[in-house]
Amino acid sequence: MSSTLFSTTGVVLARASYREDDRLYVFFSSELGKLRVIARGARKPKAKIAPHLESYALVRVLLVETRGFYTVAGADTEASFHHLFTRDDSAHLAFASAHLVDLVTREGDPASPVYHELMHWWKFLETTPALSVRRSGVMLGAFSLRLAGHAGYLPELNRCLHCRTPIRPSYFEWSSTRGGVVCLDCLERHQEMWLRTQALKNETLKLLRMSHHYPYEALLQTSVSADVCEEFHQTVDALILAHFPVIPVVPIQAMCQVDPAGFFR
Template identity: 35%
Template sequence: MPRPRTYKTEAIVLKAARLGEADRLLTMFTPSLGKVRAVARGALRPKSKLAGHLEPFTRASLMLAQGRTLDVVAGAQALEAFPTLRADLERTGLAFYLAELVDRFTAEGQESYPIYALLLEALGWLDKAQKVGLARPAFELQVLRLSGHGPQLSHCLKCRAEIKGAAAFSSASGGALCPICERDAPDARPLSIAARRAMVYLQGSAFSRGARVKVPTAVEREMEGLLQGYIAYVLEQSVKSAIFLERLRREDVSAAAAPNSRPYPEGPA
């Protein structure tokens, strides 16, 4: 939809990069205009009225003016800053990753209210939930589904047979393969029954419902490996923040190894 010369919108900041001496180049996601890029002039000056309202993942109310190449932020008021999330390194790392996924999976000006709502729900979860839980795979599977890349997990992608036992996952095929068809897929990786069932559940459930599901750590790791490979395949290059999260985990082995084995609720699997 064409934008008037000045327009008001709510937005979540996906990315804020320094531009020149004191400006900020913002990539934002809006409920009805999709992804918008804009310049916040002087936002890095301490006395700027914009300072503090345009940090990454802040939800803000904005007044924007159309510029020749980029729109310009004329006014900004933070609506939600998610302070608890920001106080925690793991949650902040995850929020950067989720914002980067939204950035990578959407095109500028391509409206998607469901993706906006998903990101807002996930940031609220990271800010409020006692445990991060399965926030990462829940978000990944939802953003894949909403952008038309959801992996097929219930039937073999080659012979269409229903998958019941252990199977394989092939990024190039777009999901699950039965034990017979996987022989012809060089990129196929093992897909356990538990990981497949958890992924089917996460794909078919609202984000917050999926994020609170409990699975053994091994299943979480398996899903993470498969989804990382699949997302990298879909985006044709790995997502930089995922590497940061990996490094963070290696530095915090004790938290990653915490026992976590209550079964997840029965889903549509």
């Protein structure tokens, strides 16, 4: 049986127990995208590989590929994101972002833009001051929107989906299933094509645009009222439901508060 030995650098997005002593990891690298890899004996108390694969870190792995299955032959930590775990808010956001990346990517897809977005996000979380629950939600919503963009599901935020005219304030509605804004003229003329649109505040559309374009640091400075925050989350959650290949079981706002303790350390 022929096997290939190779190495790659990346991060672990998720893990699961496998057989009696083994562990299955979802590994994500810039070069190879998402791979499911098996680490034999990783659940044994003195396993040497597991500590490298069970923390937020950039890990160099040595992999053996046999008939499309990948086994970990060695692992070494290149850089650690351990600062993420010094606070609850950043730990929760790091965990949620790894989960979202796992949901939006498929094995075999090119990964580079999503990978770089995740690295950029983790570096941002390491250096940012503590975030309130509301601000955490907005930031994770922005991260989700960028992931959707990299995966080809970015909503149209500037021009009417139907006639391509630039959208004027207060003269549009929103379609989650079609992914973006439609002008009121098109809505009036082609009612049969636009059945499930909804009103959206100008401020919410503005926040969606900023979420996609602004640096994360600048987005931290924008003021967001409670009702705009609520509408922003409804819109982002509906987009995820309509377009992500696998959908999360909890809304983005709740995901910011899922405790990763016991999962990663």
